Amino acid sequence: DDDDENLQPRPPVVTVMGHVDHGKTSLLDAIRRTDVAAGESGGITQHIGAYQITTANENVITFIDTPGHEAFTEMRSRGANITDIVVLVVAADDSVMAQTVEAINHAKAAGCPVIVAVNKCDKPEADPQRVRNDLLQQEIVTEDFGGDVLCVDVSAHTGLGLDKLEEAIMLQSELLELRANPDRNADGVVIESKVERGRGSVATLLVQRGTLRQGDIFVIGAESGRVRALLDDRGQKLAQAGPGQPVEILGLNGTPMAGDSCVVVETEARAREIAEYRTRRNKDHDAARGARGSVEQMLSAIAAGEAEELPVVIKTDVHGSLEAIRVALEKLGTEQVKVRMLSSGVGALSESDISLATASNAIVIGFNVRAIPQARDLAKRDGVEIRYHSIIYELIDEVKAAMGGLLSPDTQEDFIGYAEIRQVFGVSKVGKVAGCMVTEGVIKRGCKVRLLRDNVVIHEGALKTLKRFKDEVKEVREGFECGMSFENYSDIQEKDMIECFEIREIARTLD
Structure with missing residues (x-):
């Protein structure tokens, strides 16, 4: 994790949801037209699944523009929580519909704060108050009723209230205290990916931490590559992209899935190792997924x-x-x-x-x-x-x-030690053995271990042997050298770190 002094404010990431006919797309288009930076760059709008605008008050907001809320949930099912705020679009003439309720459920399940945009307020039959009343049944209590949900009357058609909606987004983001460290290797999440003639695999990435630069070597999901080009949502080339910024990247070796995470690493060899580890892990995950949900x-x-x-x-x-x-x-x-x-x-x-x-x-x-x-x-x-x-x-x-009878023991992971691999030996009948120095805590025989390379986990498993000189030992403490090998794993290198931990059960009581 990053130290507090390295964190800087980042733009909020907003997903717009709502019923299919309530003007979600026209609202996104109208917001895009308020972008004061658009006139300067002069680029033609590209659909890359996300875009960034600068408001009249010089605030920057990132909007995720994915079709339907299924995409939002698909990302969550892959462990990617990219959205800070959900803007719920409800038409002032139709009020709350079935898809509105679905969108509310998806936002609640993700734990995202909601801002309500009551659209089509320019229509003669518009009844914004009815919308606020109907939302009460879905446990969305707006500020008018003493709740904490911001609600803004807007019209995508006339531009009414768009400035107030942008203000509400910035107000909500201030409460969330959104910050990230731009001075580190980048990581982020894929929003969209496709294969294009002449450009190969292209992914839209939301940078979450660090700064992504042209030439960076990365791993996305189980695919690796080198950033050949970075493009913004107007097709303009960028030298780099910081936290909260969506960019299109070229240079992938394969097509990742929406929700896949991206990390920048030092070398192509490291990238291949991590990609191979993730491919193995995905196979295990797919085997386990067959039983999910029963x-x-x-x-x-x-x-x-x-x-x-x-x-x-x-x-x-x-x-x-x-x-x-x-x-x-x-x-x-x-x-x-x-x-x-x-x-x-x-x-x-x-x-x-x-x-x-x-x-x-x-x-x-x-x-x-x-x-x-x-x-x-x-x-x-x-x-x-x-x-x-x-x-x-x-x-x-x-x-x-x-x-029934579901009071189970809690399990807790306790870190007990770290060791650095100083040398790698080949031993007959055993395979590769790591000559290590215990740098912190203690390493115990029979404990669980993770192998880290450049701070990225590339293996998790158990110790097979733990020796001091030629003798098997139960544990080795900080400052001492030891030799160890792993169960069913031998891809070890000098400078790899070994993290040793135990799983402890804590009895639960009814109190």
Whole structure:
């Protein structure tokens, strides 16, 4: 982590969400037209999935422009939380619709603060107050009602209130205290990627920390490469890009996925090693993903102390059933384990329900309803199990069973020592052995280890041998030399660091 004195303010990253016909795209276009820097550069707007504007007050804001909120959730399911603030667009003539509720659920699940933009306020039938009232039912309490959610009346058509929306975004970002260190190797997240004729694989990257420069060697997901060119959202070439800035990068060896992380490393050899490690890890992850989302899997996650709440996505045939189920599920919660209703509604299970469940590792329940074919295919692809019920008490019993006896021991990771590899030897029948100096703490036989190269983890596993001279020992303390080898792993080099840790179980009580 970066020291406080190295952190500098960075622009907020904003995702705009809302119902398909409520003017999300026209609002983004209107905001883009307010960019005071646009006239200076004169470039033609490129669609790269994100862009940055400078407001009249010289504040910089980054907007993520991805189609639908599925993309947002897909990124979350890959562990990428790139958004600081969600702007929820609601039309003043239509008010809250089904997709508005979905967008609210996605924003809540990601833990993002929401700013409401009531659009189409120039229309004669506009009723912004009704929007504020309807949002109360979704637990979005705007400032007018004494809540903390900022709400701005806007019109993408006339430009009304866009300056106030930008002010609200900056106000919210000040509360979040968004800062990053620009003076380090860059890391970031892929927003979009594609293959273009003549340019090869192209990725839009949001730089989160550090500064990305032309010529940097990087790893994105399981792909490596060297930055051949950096382009902004107007197609202009850049020499570098800092925290909070979206850029298109050329020079990839393959096409990454949205949500993949990017790190800059020192050499191409390092980049290849990390890419190979991630490829292996992805294979293991894919094998495990087949079982994700089943109730049994959820049970074992809770039993292993990984979950203290049971996230549920539920759809029913009528509102009456939904309310009865919601009340019954709330009563099941204890202080240790609760049911968390991520999303609930009336009607068939949709793709949005499945993608939300995938991102949050939730179980999906259909009560007297079924999933639409596309949602069924998505559930199959992501290994999410859908449980169908037609009798309320059976549904409640199943969830109860999933929560019964779930007080599991907490596990905690304790770092116990670090060692630096000073020499690498080849030993017959053993393979490669690392000659190490323990630089901190203690290294114990049987403990878990991580191998770090340039501060990037390239292997995690267990010690096979731990020796002082030719004798097997139980532990080696700081300042002493030792020899060690790893279970099923031999790609070790001088100057690699070995991090040694233990997993400790802490008994949980009902108190």
